[in-house]
Amino acid sequence: MQALFQRWSHLLLLLMPLWLATGVSQAEPLADEQDMPALIKQIFPQATEIKPQLSDPPVWPVYQVTELIGYAFLSGDYVQLPGFSGAPYQLLIGIDRDGIYRGVRVLEHHEPIFLHGLGPEPMHRFTEQYPGLDLRQTIKITSAAVRNKASGSNVYIDGITKATASAIVLNESVMLSAVQAAQQLGLIPHRRTPAQVRADLQEPANWSRLVNEQWARELKLSEAKVDSAFANQPAAEPDTGDSFVELYFTYLNAPTIGRYLLGDEHYTRLIEQKLEPGEHAIAVLNTGPYSILGDSFVRGTPPDRLALEQNGIQIELRDLDFYSAVEPQLPADLPYFDEVRLFRIKSSAGFDPASPWTLKLVVSREQGYLRPDTIRTFAADYLLPERFFIISEQETVDNTPLWLQIWQQRAGKIAALLLGLTLLTAIILGHRWVTADARRFRLIRWGYLLYTLVFIGYITQGQLSITNLFTILQVVSGKVSGSILLIDPVIAILWCYVLLTLLLWGRGYFCGWLCPFGVLQEMVAELATRLKIRQKRIPWHIHRRVWGLKYVILAGLVVVSFYSLSAAERGAEVEPFKTAITMGFVREWPFVIYTGALLLAGLFVHKFFCRYLCPLGAAFAVLGHFHLFRWLPRRAECGSPCQLCTHRCGIRAIAPSGKINYRECIQCYECEVIYRDNHQCVPLINERKGKRKPSQLIAKAS
Incomplete structure (x- = not known):
């Protein structure tokens, strides 16, 4: 037995240097500063000149002859999100002047799953998905099996199997640093601190006033107009034909609108129970053959057919599923709508209800299994009067922890x-x-x-x-x-x-x-x-x-x-x-x-x-x-004379004396099953046969 154990030990010791050598070879070194132009050229292959790095903002301007075509920057100059190891990624990111990603390169990381497990290849395949994506849109991670990831309002990229947390941190590092760099470069505007709704202001309201004052905006489309958009042709004037969609949307946090549309009881439920502090809600009401949700929509999730934008940046909408458990109490003068849905905007989105925003309807048409869907968007703008809000001009910062x-x-x-x-x-x-x-x-x-x-x-x-x-x-x-x-x-x-x-x-x-x-x-x-x-x-x-x-x-x-x-x-x-x-x-x-x-x-x-x-x-x-x-039951007979549990304990946590070593015990309860079974426990067997009464339960542990 001792010889067998020694042979196993020798085999394991021989394998240790192999795994250590394998792990060492996978470290990702940080690129030297002099290598940066060459790395930036990989992201911008058409570049003819990489200007020296600026100090404010810290970016490398990239030129093609005399034309500025984009910028490259390090994520670490803008964000320091700790990865799974506790250390942040250092990424080289390239964007063009339109705010489109040109490429992402991982320069340094300390993620154990890549260093000593998957290797760097899955991470590099992950970053290859960014070129062509718009930094204004929220990028979400999903399964590689999901088809048509760009056919709706949300943009999805494939995650990294077995490295979900590391992939999420990498994606957040890309998005947050790109938005900050683009804001400092003036490619996208800065966002001010969101205005607060004046809870004490409530004016008389009815459906006619909401429409006339444009507190409820309309987006109406005919079949002909939609067909013309997919054919890349202007719609005939006047726009006639069958209705494709007729929707209205409005902001619900304002008491004037929310109390009219939902009623006092449901408005109170929305503000006090359904929305967290700093969150917002909008209502979308639709009639017509084209659903704003679609057949594959799952309640409580972001809709693929609707998108909200503010300052050129897409903000996530999430279904509130508000009327799943209660009956709507809609106002009597409200026209009939096939769909009445409420959507949540999270506080972390930085949405400002007092600034202009846009709701987009996304329409997609399949082009065959091997070809991506064609999509068209139709939009309407929205802005409420400033008297509904308390407005601050300070710049907003998203402090939601990763x-x-x-x-x-x-x-x-x-x-x-x-x-x-x-x-x-x-x-x-x-x-x-x-x-x-x-x-x-x-x-x-x-x-x-x-x-x-x-x-x-x-x-x-x-x-x-x-x-x-x-x-x-x-x-x-x-x-x-x-x-x-x-x-x-x-x-x-x-x-x-x-x-x-x-x-x-x-x-x-x-x-x-x-x-x-x-x-x-x-x-x-x-x-x-x-x-x-x-x-x-x-x-x-x-x-x-x-x-x-x-x-x-x-x-x-x-x-x-x-x-x-x-x-x-x-x-x-x-x-x-x-x-x-x-x-x-x-x-x-x-x-x-x-x-x-x-x-x-x-x-x-x-x-x-x-x-x-x-x-x-x-x-x-x-x-x-x-x-x-120490509650595993023992009897005085355990260990003396009975050795059944000692022999049955697979982990060998029960000593020959019958005592349980709780440092080694894995609480599998096998010994307790024996203790309670009068066909296995020797004292219980003796009692059943009338030979001897078992002793009282005792705690017998080391």
Whole structure:
């Protein structure tokens, strides 16, 4: 047995230099300043001269002979958004004089998923999507499977699989720095601080007044006018023919308009319950065959057929789904409309209701599967009288933190995660009921383990890692901002939950229930049972010595992290989590062989990696050492004379004396199932046979 263990250890040690060498080769160096003209020429291949960098604003003017054709700039001169590692991207961005992206190049980054995982290629493919996009439009990240990303009012680009948070930060760095540079260059106007609605001003209103005063603007189109637009021909005058769309739109926050159109009760509900401070609402009323939403519209999402622009910049509209639960109370003099929809404008958009804005209707027509849809837009302007507002002339600044934007975008996954953690909490608190029946326990446990592997592991990429602990240490030491801990909402929520369970019950509920790679090892152990592969039992005295190896690995990585975070992240490849879960085994062969060797070892030694090598498990064992509850039930007969739980414990956390070592226990409840089963527990079997009454429950823990 000792010889077998030594052979596995030697194999793993031989593979370590291979993964370290692989990780080192992937670092992205920062380009030298003298290389900038050459890099800018890659973005502007027609350029004949790159002028020296200006100081205010910090840009490189780009010329073709004597004509100024655009500008290049570094994102770091405008924004410093921390990435997943805590350090910002440094991007070289090119825009032309019309505000169109000409190119984006990544000069420096410290994202672990690219440095020691995916490599730089997915990131470069991501940035190749920007040329031709307008910096005035909000760019959203979506799935590569979505077709016709530019056929509606929103612009979408493909995300990076397995690097969602890193891609979001990169995209935000591009957009925010480009808007700031364009404003300073005068390509787009600065925005003033949004005006506040005068809540005390309410004038008499009816539908005729709203239309006559242009507080409700009309956009009316005929079939002939739309057909003419797609044929690139002027519409015949007068514009006759069947109606295509007849819509009106209006601003609802103003009491004069909102109280008339919605009624006092619904207006109050809108302002006090549906809108957060600083948010705005508009109503769009439509009649005609062309829907403002479309057949594929999902309630509560941005509409692809409507776009709102202000100062040349598109502002996101999001459906309020206002009348889904209540009946509308529309005014009696309001004409009939097929569609009455309310849309929200978030406070982070910087929308100023006292400045002119434009609503656009987007019409698209398919040109065949292999050809992009053709789109045309039809617009109407809107402006309310200044007497409705309290106006400030100061420039507005969007202070919405990036982490909050990411949390809002991933609300669905957050809800599913919280639901799963609520279920686990119910299992923990009701563990006596769960373990009272062996079949019920097995169904519940394996059902939850599959949720952990599929949803937490592969769908949300929520595998916790020792590298997360490095980031926490960097925050504690003051080297990076604490907001970096919130960049990935799934990781942040899991850490909060795990730290709480560490305080209460120790390390077990992460290692035994919430670790996706731990689930893979459980599945390997189950496969070994089905294949009748006998588990090798390492002698107890050797087992006790070797489980300390993971604490040595943990100490080494923590020390290295204070000197070189990059080196610590490469050393953290001792964890196979990135290869098996994040990358799904699509990685360089040394990593795959190493991970495969660990899983193969699990066929013979239950959860080999968890027992002896996992630095994260060691960290949780240390952090959870002084937990409050040791509630796994024991009897006086446990360990003397009964050794059943000791032999059945796959993780070897029960000593021959019968005591449970909570530093190693993963709270799988297998021993508690035995404890409650009168066909397995020896004292209960004896009682059932009338030989002996079992002793009272005692807490027998180290």
